[in-house]
Amino acid sequence: MAERRPILEFENVTVSFAGAPALDNLSFLVREGDSRIILGAAGSGKSVLMKTALGLLKPDRGRVKVFGEDTSHLSETQWFAVRRKLGVLFQEGGLFDSLTIEENVAYPLENNRVNRPSSEEIFERTKEALEFVELGETLDKVPSELSGGMRRRVGIARAMVTNPTLTLYDSPTAGLDPITSYTIVALIAKERCVHNTTTMIATHRYQDGHFLANYTYNDKTHRIEPVNRDGGDAGTRFWVLRSGHFAFEGTQSELEETRDPYVRNFMKPRMKTYGKQE
Amino acid sequence: MLDFLKGPVQAVQDVFILGGKAIGNIVRRPFYWTDLFIQMDIIGVGSLPIVILTGFFSGAVMALQMSNALATYGAKEQTGMVVSITLVRELGPALTALMVAGRNASGMASELGSMRVTEQIDAMRALGTDPIQKLVTPRMLATAFTLPLLTVIADFVGIFGGYLVAISTLGITGPQFWTTAWQALDYSDIAQGLVKPFVFSFAISLIGCYYGLNTTGGTQGVGRATTQAVVVASVLIFVLTFFITKIFVGRVY
Numbered sequence: 001m002a003e004r005r006p007i008l009e010f011e012n013v014t015v016s017f018a019g020a021p022a023l024d025n026l027s028f029l030v031r032e033g034d035s036r037i038i039l040g041a042a043g044s045g046k047s048v049l050m051k052t053a054l055g056l057l058k059p060d061r062g063r064v065k066v067f068g069e070d071t072s073h074l075s076e077t078q079w080f081a082v083r084r085k086l087g088v089l090f091q092e093g094g095l096f097d098s099l100t101i102e103e104n105v106a107y108p109l110e111n112n113r114v115n116r117p118s119s120e121e122i123f124e125r126t127k128e129a130l131e132f133v134e135l136g137e138t139l140d141k142v143p144s145e146l147s148g149g150m151r152r153r154v155g156i157a158r159a160m161v162t163n164p165t166l167t168l169y170d171s172p173t174a175g176l177d178p179i180t181s182y183t184i185v186a187l188i189a190k191e192r193c194v195h196n197t198t199t200m201i202a203t204h205r206y207q208d209g210h211f212l213a214n215y216t217y218n219d220k221t222h223r224i225e226p227v228n229r230d231g232g233d234a235g236t237r238f239w240v241l242r243s244g245h246f247a248f249e250g251t252q253s254e255l256e257e258t259r260d261p262y263v264r265n266f267m268k269p270r271m272k273t274y275g276k277q278e
Numbered sequence: 279m280l281d282f283l284k285g286p287v288q289a290v291q292d293v294f295i296l297g298g299k300a301i302g303n304i305v306r307r308p309f310y311w312t313d314l315f316i317q318m319d320i321i322g323v324g325s326l327p328i329v330i331l332t333g334f335f336s337g338a339v340m341a342l343q344m345s346n347a348l349a350t351y352g353a354k355e356q357t358g359m360v361v362s363i364t365l366v367r368e369l370g371p372a373l374t375a376l377m378v379a380g381r382n383a384s385g386m387a388s389e390l391g392s393m394r395v396t397e398q399i400d401a402m403r404a405l406g407t408d409p410i411q412k413l414v415t416p417r418m419l420a421t422a423f424t425l426p427l428l429t430v431i432a433d434f435v436g437i438f439g440g441y442l443v444a445i446s447t448l449g450i451t452g453p454q455f456w457t458t459a460w461q462a463l464d465y466s467d468i469a470q471g472l473v474k475p476f477v478f479s480f481a482i483s484l485i486g487c488y489y490g491l492n493t494t495g496g497t498q499g500v501g502r503a504t505t506q507a508v509v510v511a512s513v514l515i516f517v518l519t520f521f522i523t524k525i526f527v528g529r530v531y
Contacts, residue, residue: 054404080406094401096393108405113308158405 004031006068007166007198008053013062015048015244022048024244025062030198032165033235037209038202040241046202047091049241050170053200054088055079067165084112087164087197091171093155095143102139105129105158112162129157132194133187149180153187160191167191169201173208185211186224193217206267209238213252289488296410296491297484300418303411313416321382321417322424328377329428330435336369337361337436341443345450355450358459361440366467370433371474372519375482378425379511383486386417387507390490391500399491414487421479429475470526477522478515485511 008030015023022045030036040046051057052064055071064071066082074082088094095104103110106126109117117125130136133153143151152172159167169188173181185208192199193216203209213236218225238255240248240263248255248263258264344360390413393399402409437459444450489507493499 051400054400056400056403076403076408079403080408083404083406086404088401088404090397090401090404092397094397094404096398096401097396107407111406113406 004033006030006065007032007034008200009063009065009068010052011063011065013052013059013064015045015052015057016060021244023052023059026245027062028239028246028249030166030200032198033196034198035192035212035236036200037212037236037238038200038241039204039206039209039238040202041204044241045244046204046241047170048244050088050168050200050202053168054083054086081114084108084114084162085165087159087162087167089152089155089159089167089169089172091174093143093151095151095154095158097143099142100139101130101135101141101143101146101154102126104143104154105161108158108162125161126157129161130154132160132191133157147180149176149183152176152180152184156184156187156191160195160197163195164197166198166200169199169203171202171204173203173205181205181208182211186215186217188212189215189224190217194219210252212236213238292492293484293488296414296488297418297480299410300414300484300487303408303415304419306411308411310412310416313412314420317416317420318424320385321378321420322428325378325381325424325428326431328381329374329432332373332377333365333370333432333435334439336373337365337439338443340364340369340436341440341448345444345448354448355454356458357444357448357450358437358440358455358457359462362437362459363462363467365436365440366433366463366471368519368523370436371429371471371478372515374429374432375425375475375478375515376512378421378428379478379482379486379515380508382421383482383507383511384504386483386486387490387493388500388504390487391493391503394491394493395496395499409491414484414491417487418480418483421483422476425475425479425482426472429471433471466526470522473526474519474522477518481514481518482511485514 006029010026010028013023013026014021024045026049038046038049048057052059053066055064055066055074059072067085069082071079071082095101096107099107102123106122109122109125127136127139130138133156135150135153135157138146138150138154143154146154156169156172159169172184172188176184188199188201189212191197192212199212201208201212214227215224216227217223237251238248239246240255242262248258248260250258255263255267258267340361341357344364345354345357348354348356348360390399393402393413399409402412440459441452441455444455445452486507489503489510493503495502
């Protein structure tokens with residue numbers, strides 16, 4: 001079988017703030033179709049990793065390759081071309097509070113300087129993306145009129161409206177209640193399956209990763225269903241980030257069997273939820 | 279040993295880099311015309327009432343104060359001259375700039391600061407927009423266009439305030455006041471009175487945007503950035519007005 005093309009690669013990447021490394025000599029490779037669940041406590045470097053992948057932060061050392069292209073020497077303008085193929089949901093949603101929901105979701109299409117779609121197409125795609133997250137009726141509202149969960153869903157619509165190859169979700173369920181969190185993760189699973197997007201999700205909740213590793217969206221039945229283990233979900237791997245480096249890399253079963261005390265401590269309260277506590 | 283200087287020197291350097299990029303963006307596409315006009319409305323039209331009030335009362339109080347001093351030398355009729363020179367050369371530009379700094383440098387710092395802490399600036403960059411081009415350049419140009427115009431209005435309203443005081447309480451006739459006020463002004467005074475607000479406009483907008491874009495620490499950070507922007511912009515106005523005056527005074531005499 002032909003090797004899937006590389007989408008995102010970090011080579012010994014170090015990012016520091018005031019001398020303290022937030023990412024410490026980090027290396028990994030994500031290939032097309034992969035799903036990566038980055039678990040980590042607050043301050044472990046999850047958001048820094050996401051922002052470095054997007055070129056919003058420059059590494060002090062090491063190289064970041066996006067779609068196989070070294071980005072070390074790219075200017076901010078050159079980065080715009082790379083970012084057009086990336087979708088991102090920020091921790092706080094990152095919606096522009098002075099724009100309507102329609103304008104927010106249409107923003108990446110409107111600002112495509114190279115290949116801007118027609119106004120009719122922009123409207124259609126915006127509506128379609130909002131209907132995907134079941135918020136088709138909110139076009140004229142502004143972000144402050146929506147709940148936290150709805151804003152996060154609008155953020156997902158904005159991330160997927162350009163049909164990105166790689167979508168990055170930075171703590172999509174942070175600060176949300178369990179029911180809303182489920183809705184958000186289910187939407188991420190749906191987006192991943194419908195558009196076959198390479199997905200990286202940073203979260204502090206093991207439940208989010210567990211869901212994405214074990215459930216998938218069935219396009220025919222339009223339902224979230226358990227993954228057929230025989231078919232495999234080898235593309236979904238977990239990373240546990242601790243102080244800017246990986247404390248764990250592996251599959252869900254490897255994660256649940258790990259003896260690393262930090263990772264186990266991190267997992268304990270979450271495993272209890274699923275009745276898997278020893 | 280000189281570590282305490284690193285921060286301020288770095289900040290000055292960053293403001294200059296921000297200014298360079300914002301100016302460079304004037305000739306680079308896309309140009310955000312709508313944002314420019316919105317900012318001109320906010321800064322220019324929005325500041326009009328406060329600038330008119332400040333200008334009027336500073337002219338009026340200047341006439342009251344100066345007429346007393348001039349009366350000592352029997353030159354009370356020259357009140358118009360003193361009011362117009364003081365306003366056009368110094369008080370008009372400085373007070374207008376201070377008002378706009380208080381109103382708009384704080385507005386820019388808090389608006390951009392809020393966008394920063396809610397990741398809207400990052401989102402903007404991630405979605406293919408240069409925040410300097412979209413946010414800083416229109417604010418800088420809008421301030422550069424409107425501040426000199428506001429200053430002209432403040433100057434006129436101030437002289438008018440002085441005129442009302444002169445005819446109502448000082449016993450100076452209208453023609454006397456306007457003739458001395460008009461004759462006192464030289465082209466260099468007008469130039470000085472317009473160069474100052476133009477220069478101040480860059481200080482106000484760039485300082486406001488710089489502190490906004492560099493906000494850290496959540497909502498508390500937004501408050502801190504706003505305060506710092508107003509304080510630094512106001513101090514800078516006084517420093518700059520000294521140097522510009524020095525240049526003009528040195529050239530004329």
